[in-house]
Amino acid sequence: MTTTPSQSGSQTAPGSPREMLETTLREIVPDASLDGVNGDADLRETFELDSLDFVELVERLGKRAGFRIEDDDADQLRTIDAATAFLSRGMRRIG
Amino acid sequence: MPSLGADMEQGVLIEWLVKVGDHVRRGDVVAVVETPKSTVEVECFETGTVTRLLAEEGQTVPVGEALALLGAATEVEATVAAPATVEATAAAPVTVPVAAGAGVAAGAPAPSGAASGSTARPPLSPVLRHLARELGVDPTTLHGTGRDGALTRHDVEQAAVAPTPATTSPHRPRVSPLARRLAAEEGVDLTSVQGTGPDGSVRAEDVRRATRHTGSGERAASAPTSRVEVKPEAAPEEPPPPPMSDMRRSIAALMTVSNQEIPHYHLSLTIDLWRSLQWMKERNRELEMSERLVPAALLLAATARAARAVPELNGHWIEGAFRPAADVDLGLILSLRSGGLLVPAIGGADRLSVDEMMARIKVLTRRARSGRLRGSDLVPPSITVSNLGDQGVDSVLGVIYPPQVALVGFGAVAERPWAVDGMLGVRPLVTITLAGDHRATDGATGSRLLKTIDRLLQAPEEL
Numbered sequence: 311m312t313t314t315p316s317q318s319g320s321q322t323a324p325g326s327p328r329e330m331l332e333t334t335l336r337e338i339v340p341d342a343s344l345d346g347v348n349g350d351a352d353l354r355e356t357f358e359l360d361s362l363d364f365v366e367l368v369e370r371l372g373k374r375a376g377f378r379i380e381d382d383d384a385d386q387l388r389t390i391d392a393a394t395a396f397l398s399r400g401m402r403r404i405g
Numbered sequence: 406m407p408s409l410g411a412d413m414e415q416g417v418l419i420e421w422l423v424k425v426g427d428h429v430r431r432g433d434v435v436a437v438v439e440t441p442k443s444t445v446e447v448e449c450f451e452t453g454t455v456t457r458l459l460a461e462e463g464q465t466v467p468v469g470e471a472l473a474l475l476g477a478a479t480e481v482e483a484t485v486a487a488p489a490t491v492e493a494t495a496a497a498p499v500t501v502p503v504a505a506g507a508g509v510a511a512g513a514p515a516p517s518g519a520a521s522g523s524t525a526r527p528p529l530s531p532v533l534r535h536l537a538r539e540l541g542v543d544p545t546t547l548h549g550t551g552r553d554g555a556l557t558r559h560d561v562e563q564a565a566v567a568p569t570p571a572t573t574s575p576h577r578p579r580v581s582p583l584a585r586r587l588a589a590e591e592g593v594d595l596t597s598v599q600g601t602g603p604d605g606s607v608r609a610e611d612v613r614r615a616t617r618h619t620g621s622g623e624r625a626a627s628a629p630t631s632r633v634e635v636k637p638e639a640a641p642e643e644p645p646p647p648p649m650s651d652m653r654r655s656i657a658a659l660m661t662v663s664n665q666e667i668p669h670y671h672l673s674l675t676i677d678l679w680r681s682l683q684w685m686k687e688r689n690r691e692l693e694m695s696e697r698l699v700p701a702a703l704l705l706a707a708t709a710r711a712a713r714a715v716p717e718l719n720g721h722w723i724e725g726a727f728r729p730a731a732d733v734d735l736g737l738i739l740s741l742r743s744g745g746l747l748v749p750a751i752g753g754a755d756r757l758s759v760d761e762m763m764a765r766i767k768v769l770t771r772r773a774r775s776g777r778l779r780g781s782d783l784v785p786p787s788i789t790v791s792n793l794g795d796q797g798v799d800s801v802l803g804v805i806y807p808p809q810v811a812l813v814g815f816g817a818v819a820e821r822p823w824a825v826d827g828m829l830g831v832r833p834l835v836t837i838t839l840a841g842d843h844r845a846t847d848g849a850t851g852s853r854l855l856k857t858i859d860r861l862l863q864a865p866e867e868l
Contacts (some may be wrong), residue, residue: 326439334583339742359701360795361700361701361794361795362699362701362766362767362770365699366767368694368697369694369697372693372694373694379694380689380690381686381689381697382686382691394418396590
């Protein structure tokens with residue numbers, strides 16, 4: 311895993327996939343913060359997202375990142391690290 | 406004052422969203438009312454011009470009493486409220502024609518009044534119009550990010566805070582409804598409160614802190630602050646629900662009546678969702694991301710149709726007799742992040758497609774969690790669903806919401822071994838349960854409902 315405490319607790323760069331994830335999460339769970347949350351922690355569990363919250367997260371993330379996230383990709387959004395890596399790959403692909 | 410729940414006797418008018426001289430249309434949100442359970446946006450059920458506001462902000466008004474007077478073009482005055490003849494009692498809530506609920510019951514199966522789809526940008530909801538005026542934002546200059554380009558609360562608020570930092574903004578600082586109420590109760594000047602919410606908005610906790618500092622906050626100190634600290638507090642656009650104790654008390658009273666008066670019987674059926682989920686996956690590939698389905702939309706659509714097919718379970722037990730309901734108004738138990746429940750209803754749920762059902766669930770959940778349900782969301786349900794699938798439990802042995810006679814429960818959808826045509830395979834299964842009122846029906850009738858739900862879910866394309 312790519313998880314290190316320093317990465318998880320690091321400052322979130324503006325416009326980064328991590329910031330994108332945090333901003334989107336906050337629209338669903340007010341006051342949600344990625345600070346201090348382990349990179350491999352389950353997003354649904356950590357932020358108590360139910361299935362409606364999660365589809366909303368996927369929808370908003372896709373809109374913000376500028377590419378369509380399929381249902382089957384939802385597994386790749388399980389953790390903070392997985393989600394940021396997935397967003398980075400997706401954004402690189404669309405240039 | 407409309408009845409916004411079976412046990413509601415009065416409500417507090419929190420805020421007028423219209424003023425004398427405003428033209429209002431049937432279905433417009435005109436006021437915000439607080440009930441023991443939640444803050445509700447009350448819709449008008451007549452079209453006309455507001456000639457007089459009878460209730461003041463902060464005033465407690467009994468159910469059935471007029472809130473305002475409307476003048477039609479002919480200057481005939483009509484009252485904005487449930488008819489005075491209507492009286493809400495726990496024994497006979499079904500006889501209460503909730504004035505504010507008529508819109509949904511009779512309306513087209515659109516996702517919601519405000520967000521219903523036309524090709525042009527949907528009209529601005531009264532709440533947003535009000536908000537925009539309050540924040541000094543011209544809505545016509547904004548870009549909508551909502552459905553069909555509709556303006557959202559977020560758009561308006563963003564526009565308001567964008568030009569200047571909120572701390573130095575000449576506009577009124579954003580204040581959550583709970584904070585506003587607390588401030589009013591404690592006599593706190595909101596402009597003197599330092600907001601700690603996003604963009605400097607004032608939250609309930611800020612007001613409580615202010616009252617503690619000034620020493621006037623005896624009541625605030627006894628408020629359940631732990632709720633705020635344990636759970637993430639809602640941002641201004643998602644204000645926290647009213648203090649738990651009221652909601653808890655209300656749930657306690659209703660559930661006690663249920664268990665004391667209703668002889669429950671329970672049935673369960675495990676259903677193979679393979680076909681439904683295959684269909685859903687294919688459908689989701691075609692749908693816009695914003696319209697994507699979750700399994701609950703299929704389950705609810707099937708349940709609503711099944712309730713129409715088994716009308717003995719769709720209605721109310723009043724004064725010793727079952728009274729079938731004309732429509733399937735599907736109650737949906739929603740748990741709030743801060744604890745407690747709200748049970749808004751989806752009117753005419755049996756006529757909704759799966760897509761429409763999904764849209765309704767999303768809208769209702771958003772409104773319930775933001776503490777801003779509308780009067781029309783609170784039409785008395787004819788049957789209720791408890792979906793605990795996301796909580797990971799196998800099945801729900803539910804307690805009926807009186808005076809209804811049935812409660813359907815969904816457990817978690819999980820992959821399990823399942824025999825099909827003599828072969829063992831792995832299938833996504835869900836256990837659906839029914840709590841039935843044995844005064845109104847017997848197990849055979851209840852079985853019919855569950856079997857019907859199963860049958861419908863095996864042909865999802867027909868839902």
